[in-house]
Amino acid sequence: MLLAGSIALIAQLANAQTASIVGLGASKCPEFNEEIERNPQLQRDYFAWAQGFMSGILIRMPAGVDEGLNLVPKEFPLTSQTEFLRRFCQENTAKDYSDGVIALYKLLREPTPR
Numbered sequence: 001m002l003l004a005g006s007i008a009l010i011a012q013l014a015n016a017q018t019a020s021i022v023g024l025g026a027s028k029c030p031e032f033n034e035e036i037e038r039n040p041q042l043q044r045d046y047f048a049w050a051q052g053f054m055s056g057i058l059i060r061m062p063a064g065v066d067e068g069l070n071l072v073p074k075e076f077p078l079t080s081q082t083e084f085l086r087r088f089c090q091e092n093t094a095k096d097y098s099d100g101v102i103a104l105y106k107l108l109r110e111p112t113p114r
Contacts, residue, residue, distance in 0.1 A: 024049040025098040029089035032097045036086070047082045050101040057105055071108060 024046050027035075036043045054071050061067075072078060081104060088100035 021053075021096075021098050025053055025096070025101060027097045029093050029095050029097060029100070032089045033093070043082055043086065046097060047078070047085065050081075050085060050097075050104065053098065053101050054105045054108070057102075066109065069109065073108070075112060076108065 027046075032046060036046070051071065058066055058069060058071065072081075084104055084107070085097070085100045088103060089095070089097060092099065
């Protein structure tokens with residue numbers, strides 16, 4: 001049952017772009033890159049959006065899937081997570097910021113996130 005839930009989660013995350021995503025996280029990576037270059041403080045606003053988005057994913061998971069998942073593990077603090085998202089958008093200019101957030105969520109699901 002847990003395996004089936006995990007497989008369903010991966011499918012949901014892979015198809016997340018079919019949902020209508022709004023807010024800062026709907027921005028394309030090049031837009032994010034330009035905005036934080038002009039005003040580095042905006043990265044905080046983007047990351048606040050990312051935390052809400054990941055919390056929403058976590059809340060929607062079926063019982064038994066990702067229960068107890070820590071979105072801010074001591075091994076992968078907020079500063080490292082914001083750096084991950086910045087690097088993601090620098091390296092994936094054809095993607096959306098929300099794609100980076102989904103990649104971050106998947107990484108946080110790993111036993112020892114980097």
